[in-house]
Amino acid sequence: MTAPADTGWLVIAGLGPGAARLVTPEVSDTLAAATDLVGYGPYVARVPARENVVRHGSDNREEIDRARLALRLAAEGRRVAVVSSGDPGVFAMAAAVFEAMETGDPTWRGLDVRVLPGVTAMTAAAARAGAPLGHDFCAVNLSDNLKPWDLVERRLTLAAEADFVIALYNPVSKARPWQLGRALELLRTVRAADAPVVFATAVSEAHERVDTVRLADADPTRADMRTLVIVGSSQTRLIVRPGGRAAFVYTPRSAPSAGTS
Amino acid sequence: MTAPADTGWLVIAGLGPGAARLVTPEVSDTLAAATDLVGYGPYVARVPARENVVRHGSDNREEIDRARLALRLAAEGRRVAVVSSGDPGVFAMAAAVFEAMETGDPTWRGLDVRVLPGVTAMTAAAARAGAPLGHDFCAVNLSDNLKPWDLVERRLTLAAEADFVIALYNPVSKARPWQLGRALELLRTVRAADAPVVFATAVSEAHERVDTVRLADADPTRADMRTLVIVGSSQTRLIVRPGGRAAFVYTPRSAPSAGTS
Structure with missing residues (x-):
């Protein structure tokens, strides 16, 4: 089930405040292509069910561990979506991923990492x-x-x-x-x-x-x-x-x- | 072509920063139901073409006139979308519409007016x-x-x-x-x-x-x-x-x- 390493990517995606009608098409389309969903349990649960997708829900105070897991998975060639409520760059997971990148395995800096904005709270x-x-x-x-x-x-x-x-x-x-x-x-x-x-x-x-x-x-x-x-x-x-x-x-x-x- | 007055509404809708992939489904669906589009010309031009929709494009410094036009049209029973770039509540058209409402025809306060958020710049x-x-x-x-x-x-x-x-x-x-x-x-x-x-x-x-x-x-x-x-x-x-x-x-x-x- 592991994809070749050169196809791995990591997106940090904003789900907006709650309703599906406030999720951008960019985020919906990207989530549909992910192999792994990483995030606080209730946010991961918001993403529509799909076969062959691995859900890594966690407690809401484990942000850095969650960010490291996401980077490791992307480095292994997985297509990883870290999901945040609102916009991921506003008091949410994007800063945690960059903190993990800066202090972690130097090869993580070469990964394909993108932030997908959302409607912030x-x-x-x-x-x-x-x-x-x-x-x-x-x-x-x-x-x-x-x-x-x-x-x-x-x-x-x-x-x-x-x-x-x-x-x-x-x-x-x-x-x-x-x-x-x-x-x-x-x-x-x-x-x-x-x-x-x-x-x-x-x-x-x-x-x-x-x-x-x-x-x-x-x-x-x-x-x-x-x-x-x-x-x-x-x-x-x-x-x-x-x-x-x-x-x-x-x-x-x-x-x-x-x-x- | 004028709808009965009790069906009129006014939305102030955020188109996001530019690309269609960043427009929320809420905004896309609402624009598809509008009879009139009001806004700065280049933003009105971003909305996909559709029959029987009236486009009221204007210069970017005529915000209050544009807001009054939108309120008048909604009071006549039209389904009006005022379009803004980004989020309409952040340095954009929503405040102008409320200024026009507060200082204009008192009946405008009874209109069905909603702000639809977008991804801000x-x-x-x-x-x-x-x-x-x-x-x-x-x-x-x-x-x-x-x-x-x-x-x-x-x-x-x-x-x-x-x-x-x-x-x-x-x-x-x-x-x-x-x-x-x-x-x-x-x-x-x-x-x-x-x-x-x-x-x-x-x-x-x-x-x-x-x-x-x-x-x-x-x-x-x-x-x-x-x-x-x-x-x-x-x-x-x-x-x-x-x-x-x-x-x-x-x-x-x-x-x-x-x-x-």
Whole structure:
């Protein structure tokens, strides 16, 4: 079953936020040609069943081991797809594969490795709420597994000072219960109480839930591992709608001078 | 040809960076059901030909007029797709449609309006270079058409202080020839000379060109209207590859404490 070594390749493919309708044709076609699927179990399970494909599902905290396995398989001539939720280059598997490549077997650098982009969580969440990312923004991974918490706080403070809209990835997990609450507390000291905050969970899936609240009312327990949080800037606005429809949230394209916000 | 008013809808759809293989099935299927396509001429031209579809192509500086036209058509019962390059919520048409809705005919707020996400330019560009957005990052629109230049400079300074990877959208146009040069000059005063800078032009198209240079050597004339620029953080690294292949650029998932960069 092993293909000749010169036909091996490795792609790191983005599956988008969840629904099949948000997977690019490039990713679908490439997954259909893979011999091996590598990734966090629930993401591997999203790929449609096909004969003769080996599924290497793993726990979500084994990223480097998973990346090394993928590189080894490609070096053996397998056609390997590492699957990520969202876009693989945004707080996902692409950086882990390059870390494994840089520190691993030098011949891995010669492999055919490609990253296939996907719809990342923050743009999918933003689309469901309106257009909160319509002006300058930043994306901060709230996980302090691989960076010190003081760096997260420093970045949030500077981002608030820059009046960026702020997208918070990985706001909470079982092992990280307090970080989102602390981040919101910090932002409340520098941003207006009525800045809109979007909580978007399981976007595009059957149990999708998108809520917009005021920063003053933002309850960190609303978030879970499938939630993306977007904190509006001083310019972010709500459009109230008739008939009980959810308000749209958007950030206008224009902005006043620095210091006037 | 006009459909009954209660069937009208408006979607703002992201076409991705260029190639059809990066358009989501959700967007393709929705475009196939539209009666009217509205957008900047070259983006409207990307949508496959079909009978009985009205194409409203326009100049790229008429965003608000285009948004009003789209809302009027939907209110008349047409099925309208406003098309954007990349993701419509990132420096594109979605914010313009919501601005037009908020300031226009109050009945427009009751329309069926949806945003359909796409692969945005920075994740497509990052994928071609490796994984430069693998750690915290920000996105700044370098256009000063709708915001004062002093705000752009202030944001770049704070972003550099936060050690964000920085994605620069709309780095240059005929009417804005000097802004990218000034932005790079400013970043050279706060970021190391050998920070990697990615220039990615026409990603996924036949004339795609992706180059990585040192910040000290970054030449603003390399960019045109189809270019996305990514400036690495203090942690962004290169992986040199054999056989004349382009180096991979990536930002590791981990980072040292604040103040040590």
